[in-house]
Amino acid sequence: MADDKFRDPQGGGSLILAWQATNKTVLIVGGGAVAAGRAFNALEADARVVIVAPDINAELQYRVDRGQVSWRSRKFEDTDLEGADMVLTAIGDADESRRIVGVCRQLRIPVNAADINDLCDFWFMSTHRDHSVQIAVSTNSKAPRLANRIRRQVAAALPRGTGLAVEQIGRLRKRIREADPKPENSKRRMAWLMQLCDYWPIEQLANLDSDNIDSLLEAYVRNDAPQTITIAQDSVSVSSSDGVPSPVLHGQLVPDSVISAQPLNGKRGKLTLVGAGLGDPELLTVRAHRALLEADVVLADKLIPEPVLGIIKCEVYTARKFPGIATEAQDDLYRRGLEELAKGRHVVRLKQGDPFVYGRGGEEILFFRKHGYEPEVIPGLTSAINGPGLCGIPVTHRGVADQVLVLSGADRNGALPAIPQYLATRTLVILMSVKRLSQITQLLGQSGHPPDLPIAIVERAGCPDQRTVRGTLETIVDIVDRVGHNAPGLIVAGFAVNVLSDAAIEDRYLDESTMGLHSTE
Structure with a gap:
């Protein structure tokens, strides 16, 4: 029997890297739209950009006038390669591109020739950038137009504030390293930040301010688990990328005193316990989909995926159900549910998977039954x-x-x-x-x-x-x-x-x- 301990490589891919171009010289041969696009990408990577072309377009002229790029106003000469760390050709003369590539190969300078794939040491990818977050899609030069479509779909699925969240985590990471620089504590630093990144919603990380970062640093020094930390921002109302109130930041703990609120229009509240299934809205049952559209408020589990939350038109609220504080979060949902039911509203309790498979569906039915509400149960697909x-x-x-x-x-x-x-x-x-x-x-x-x-x-x-x-x-x-x-x-x-x-x-x-x-x- 073959040894299957290690997987075999699948050929045909590219070695995808993020190249550190700061203060490196990128030489671009050409002065048209493609050259301008290449120059912009190189500038965003903090490279030194040199343009070689008899004429340049308006965008490149703008960058020359502002000192962003250097321009050698003539045709390419082999001596232009001196000091170049990377060469990009963007000219219509294929023979000249091939000649330039040959000289670059002799000098071992990585080179890309626009629209001549077999000459390229590397390809440009379809990229999305949001602050420090960069997402690149490569089709290995087989379908660049389709790469753009894929990139747009990936970018659209990102929560609002993803780039800002990365910036704030970077600030916090730097502060923690300054406060605890010992090499032997690197595993502790990594583990703590990993929990923070895994458990806190991206929208909340994006909205951290200096005071919040100070509080998180103090929590790290005290060795508090990230799942247990509460910061002042938790009571702020923030909208998610779908325009739906953030499932963590919207709302506060509901005092027991408000449970006696008067019903709306004299109606008695209705509670529906819905299984969200596996995450794809198309895998919701028809009955579950209808309940979500008819709800006045949805109390959702933390792990309900954004595509399911995206079909909901009403307010969505989720308590921070993290390890160590799950009981407190569950009590929060109970109080919020009773408050909304007392107002005569239709409350949907949305649980991941099926409510009765290692969820608290049974416990929730017993709780609300004790308070006079018999939930309708709509099962969901279980993972x-x-x-x-x-x-x-x-x-x-x-x-x-x-x-x-x-x-x-x-x-x-x-x-x-x-x-x-x-x-x-x-x-x-x-x-x-x-x-x-x-x-x-x-x-x-x-x-x-x-x-x-x-x-x-x-x-x-x-x-x-x-x-x-x-x-x-x-x-x-x-x-x-x-x-x-x-x-x-x-x-x-x-x-x-x-x-x-x-x-x-x-x-x-x-x-x-x-x-x-x-x-x-």
Whole structure:
């Protein structure tokens, strides 16, 4: 049997890098629109730009007049290459471009010849920039127009304030390094900032000010977990990228005294418990979609994806449901729900997946029933079964797996799950557990699961950026360390993981370069 411990490279790609061009000299041959575009990109990277051309267009003349670029008003000469770190040709003479490329190759200067792909050492990509955030899409020069479309779609999906959030995290990171510069504390710094970036909404990070950064620095020094930190900004109303009030920043804790508010028009409030499914609005049930459109207010889980929130027309509110303060956040939702119900409003409690699969759906029904409200329940697709299915993993497959066991990665006290002894025909699905992957794999090994047992990490199932990372019990931790993890995710263990060929599922959203372990079909 072939050794599948490491994945084989898939040729045909480009080595994508972010080139540090500060104070490097970029020589551009040509004076037209393409040359102007190249000059702008180089200037944004803080490069020194030199233009060589008998004539230049209005944009380049503007930059020359303001000292942004240097201009040699003549045709290219080989001596122009002296001191150049990169050369870009943007002229209509293909023969001259080829000659310039040949000289650059002799001098080992990286060169790009516009519209002559076979001559290029590198290509320009379709890019989106928002402050320090840069997103580049490459089609390896096969479909540059389509790259623009893909780039626009990616950029449109970013939360508002993404670039500002990066700037503020950069400021905070610098302050933390100044306050705690010891090399031996680098892991602590990285882990703390990682939790902050993972758990705080981008809109909230974007709106940090100097006082907030001071407060976060003090919290780091005190070793407070980022999930437990409250800053003054939490009570500020901020709109998200969809124009919907931010699910974290909008609203405050509702005092018990307001629960007795008078009903609107004498109507009694209505409560609907809705499962949001996996994240794709098209995977909502028709009934759930209708409830969201009819709601007066939606109380949403923290992890409800933006595309689902985007179809909601009314106010959306989400408490900060982070590890360590989940009970307080749940109480916040209860109080807000009772307040809105007392006003006679239609309240939709929107829960990720299915409300009754490791959610608090049952607890919420009991709570509101005690206060005189019987919720209507609208189920949703659960990631435990449908998540693997969307990623080409049938959790039960005839002759391979005759049972599936769904576990939570932590009980209500945070303890690891009790994993039963190994059974070859069982598929294990472990939710909310990827951050504990190393511990989970140890438990699997201790309960008799073999080292070559297929393991998959299913990430963001049902979202456009869903991904599956595959390996074995022996290799999966190293693979995830290498390729990273995009929460939320779940673990699937069992021979059903590889029962379908990769070819059958690569046509979905998956990136084969991160699949880790391929099936042997």
